[in-house]
Amino acid sequence: MRRALIFMVALGAVAFAASGQQVYQQYCAACHQTNGKGLTGAFPPLVEEAPEYAAKGEKGIDFLIHVVLFGLQGQITAGGATYNGIMPPFGPQLSDEQIAAVLDYITKAWGNDERLPKDFKGFKAEDVARERKKSLTPQQVYAEWKALGSE
Numbered sequence: 001m002r003r004a005l006i007f008m009v010a011l012g013a014v015a016f017a018a019s020g021q022q023v024y025q026q027y028c029a030a031c032h033q034t035n036g037k038g039l040t041g042a043f044p045p046l047v048e049e050a051p052e053y054a055a056k057g058e059k060g061i062d063f064l065i066h067v068v069l070f071g072l073q074g075q076i077t078a079g080g081a082t083y084n085g086i087m088p089p090f091g092p093q094l095s096d097e098q099i100a101a102v103l104d105y106i107t108k109a110w111g112n113d114e115r116l117p118k119d120f121k122g123f124k125a126e127d128v129a130r131e132r133k134k135s136l137t138p139q140q141v142y143a144e145w146k147a148l149g150s151e
Helices: 002-016 020-027 050-054 058-070 096-115 125-132 138-147
Strands: 076-078 081-083
Touching (some): 050 058, 058 096, 058 125, 096 125
Antiparallel strands (some): 076 081
């Protein structure tokens, strides 16, 4: 009986933990599309873009966390096109675990995994929790984008 109860609790925890793909479908796909290619001129692609930031090391990884947590506002270039919209902050709606999961998904989906550095360790909820304490504005996240040489 005790084993059955432990198994049911563990199974329930797995069922409640949303996968990165599920989070993406629910919160991101409407703009960035199911295939991660975005809509030219309206919503930037994540294909080929997300792993570029992961390859920039800790600052690039923190930037990706910041974009999801705090949003982004300012003119950017992605996939050869210019975008001047607003990425809303998802920090209020999503848990640290969900943000880590969705970032893992977008950096590895659509062939992005082939572009990641070999030592890429993925995103952890504790990293998101640490960055959440910074309470950045979308404009500050945009300044990070510029500082990463992404212009």
